[in-house]
Amino acid sequence: MSRKSEPADGREIIMARIREASKAAGLRAATPMPAYDGRNGLPEPHADRGGRISAFARRMEELRTSFVLCDTLQDAAEGMAALCERAKWRRLGVQSSPFVGDVLAGLPGGVERVTADKGKSALGACEAGIVECRAMDAQTGAVVVGAENGALEVSACAPTLVVFGRAHRLAGSLDEAIRVAGSPGGLTLFTGPSMTYGAERRPVASGHGPTSLVIYLILAEK
Amino acid sequence: MRNSSNADFEKAVADFQYDVASAQRHRDGLDRENWARTEARARFRDWGAARAAGAAIRDADLLHLERRLADFAARFESAGGRLHWAPSAGDAREALVRIAKEAGVRSCVRGLSSTLEEIGADEALGTSGVAVRHSQFGDMVNHLRGGRPSHMLHPAMHLSREEVGETLHAKMGSPTTSNPEEQVALVRKSLRESFLQADMGLAGASFLLAEEGKVALVEHEGNLRLIASMPRVFVVVAGIEKVTESVSDLPLLLQLVGASAGGTALPSGVSLIGPDTPRACGETAVMHLILVDNGRSLLLADTASAEALRCVKCGACADICPVYRMAGGRAYGSVLPGPIGAVLTRHLMPARGAQALPLATPLCGACGDVCPVGIDLHRALVSQRREMPPASRGWKVNAMLRLHERMMSSQARYNRGTRIVRILAVLADLTRKTSFNPLSDWMRHRTLPETPKKTFRGWWKSTAGATSSAARKDKA
Numbered sequence: 278m279s280r281k282s283e284p285a286d287g288r289e290i291i292m293a294r295i296r297e298a299s300k301a302a303g304l305r306a307a308t309p310m311p312a313y314d315g316r317n318g319l320p321e322p323h324a325d326r327g328g329r330i331s332a333f334a335r336r337m338e339e340l341r342t343s344f345v346l347c348d349t350l351q352d353a354a355e356g357m358a359a360l361c362e363r364a365k366w367r368r369l370g371v372q373s374s375p376f377v378g379d380v381l382a383g384l385p386g387g388v389e390r391v392t393a394d395k396g397k398s399a400l401g402a403c404e405a406g407i408v409e410c411r412a413m414d415a416q417t418g419a420v421v422v423g424a425e426n427g428a429l430e431v432s433a434c435a436p437t438l439v440v441f442g443r444a445h446r447l448a449g450s451l452d453e454a455i456r457v458a459g460s461p462g463g464l465t466l467f468t469g470p471s472m473t474y475g476a477e478r479r480p481v482a483s484g485h486g487p488t489s490l491v492i493y494l495i496l497a498e499k
Numbered sequence: 500m501r502n503s504s505n506a507d508f509e510k511a512v513a514d515f516q517y518d519v520a521s522a523q524r525h526r527d528g529l530d531r532e533n534w535a536r537t538e539a540r541a542r543f544r545d546w547g548a549a550r551a552a553g554a555a556i557r558d559a560d561l562l563h564l565e566r567r568l569a570d571f572a573a574r575f576e577s578a579g580g581r582l583h584w585a586p587s588a589g590d591a592r593e594a595l596v597r598i599a600k601e602a603g604v605r606s607c608v609r610g611l612s613s614t615l616e617e618i619g620a621d622e623a624l625g626t627s628g629v630a631v632r633h634s635q636f637g638d639m640v641n642h643l644r645g646g647r648p649s650h651m652l653h654p655a656m657h658l659s660r661e662e663v664g665e666t667l668h669a670k671m672g673s674p675t676t677s678n679p680e681e682q683v684a685l686v687r688k689s690l691r692e693s694f695l696q697a698d699m700g701l702a703g704a705s706f707l708l709a710e711e712g713k714v715a716l717v718e719h720e721g722n723l724r725l726i727a728s729m730p731r732v733f734v735v736v737a738g739i740e741k742v743t744e745s746v747s748d749l750p751l752l753l754q755l756v757g758a759s760a761g762g763t764a765l766p767s768g769v770s771l772i773g774p775d776t777p778r779a780c781g782e783t784a785v786m787h788l789i790l791v792d793n794g795r796s797l798l799l800a801d802t803a804s805a806e807a808l809r810c811v812k813c814g815a816c817a818d819i820c821p822v823y824r825m826a827g828g829r830a831y832g833s834v835l836p837g838p839i840g841a842v843l844t845r846h847l848m849p850a851r852g853a854q855a856l857p858l859a860t861p862l863c864g865a866c867g868d869v870c871p872v873g874i875d876l877h878r879a880l881v882s883q884r885r886e887m888p889p890a891s892r893g894w895k896v897n898a899m900l901r902l903h904e905r906m907m908s909s910q911a912r913y914n915r916g917t918r919i920v921r922i923l924a925v926l927a928d929l930t931r932k933t934s935f936n937p938l939s940d941w942m943r944h945r946t947l948p949e950t951p952k953k954t955f956r957g958w959w960k961s962t963a964g965a966t967s968s969a970a971r972k973d974k975a
Contacts (some may be wrong), residue, residue, distance in 0.1 A: 319751065470767070
């Protein structure tokens, strides 16, 4: 991949202008830097696991997201199979990961699993997308999904997004959730289904992203 | 040139007010938003402290802008991204067209972005034969109607659901419906093919993360995720001021944006995407970033207005502004209506004719109070008013300012002036409905306060106040 397609002078011109502006020091004179702790004004983080789970469940309700608490991976797999039957899904976009493979183990026969490598059109025709969650935040209700193994495309295309996460990845604050998620190629934070503010500035659930969101939280660590 | 004068603004406001239903919808929307914002801020442990921290983060970014940009550029390019530096809007357009030509782009789907409007992305791509589709619902409807945006985040908030239904029917051939859910579903269906087939995705960025070399895309609809993940070419156009130190700044900034932009804990979707993010379903995908200066470095050197570059584009200052409430967003003639637009438009989009916009504010300070990153908009607006060319203020304002200056520069003139003003006030009231009165437009809907029988100085002399001040003088 080539590094730069632009003549170097574009960069030099901008950097020189910034240096010149810094000499004028308008900003420095106008706004002295206060000492701060970036988190001291944010809502109180939840410290204990029980408090986090109940706070997260409350946030999911506020955000019109279906929340299912499961004791084990087996329970989650059974719940997913039942959901698939109820919704009569025949084509699912799925992230290629062993964890997602496990939770889809109980799917009824005849349900096609479409991974991102099958192409955009195949993914676009899916009725739901299944991804694994890298972290969750009890405070804001954010669900952090990575971009690896097709998770970005699956989560972007699906009309209904089903996310599976483990309780040890439920953080007490957004700051912690981003740390827990680590640094894969990319991250997406979902806070409820997509919303559109169209006519009259009234929020309408739905847009181009998932119109409904389902979260399975698995308590068992293994 | 649009809205180049005070008179154009006034005419646009009058048109807006005559459309009673639209003006009411606008005010109802603002009331809902301001209430939601108040509730969201109450969830913070200490909103003031969070806001001060947000301001400090953004200030540090601006103070170390050169280093932040250099760090970002190194990370972005080492991850395989192609960076284009654009000192002006023209340079940004050239870079965009060059990218499209080199990649053989015929179709493009884009998100809502004031930076894309600033550089004139649609026109540049259109003249190069690239078909552009707008994907954000309100932006798309507004674009189909050929109208001006009424809000930086909600460009079609002035429209009724019936008007939206008629537009979708007339321009897209969809069945007529005034149900918002059905309208959104129709647009979703219509645009899905565009997302899957488009050669290029085009978006603005909310933040650029220097340590990670990634861009943060903030949205509600999910269109930006599709734009970033589906087309084989992904182009982001961002102002140089968008760079922030690292992902560790984001939790605070995003929560400030969420509370201020939609009254929520967080925007419903935030994606951190870089050149190394796997995209386009395994096809070769290239990510470009066009970094735009276009007046920002000049603004950085401006003592009174540099803070405006902290802006996180939440729209809260517009929502709270009494002038925006009565004028509607389209009167501003800018993609950034409201107080922050009055400051930024003059620097970033001078061709759009924004010289008179700093007058479109009562200087009440509400915009600065509500800003999640504490921009002193009041100070910036006063400074910009001082810099305004006299011609842009209109002859009435200039004449009154000159008279006021003369009157206030001498005590004798001030004393005489106060006596004359009392007589003029009576005359103005008597001639309020006649064309002889230069204030007749203003007085059509307003009444001057009743003129007191005595001037303040006259009253002061006649009370014990005069005696006590004389005694103080003697004592001294």
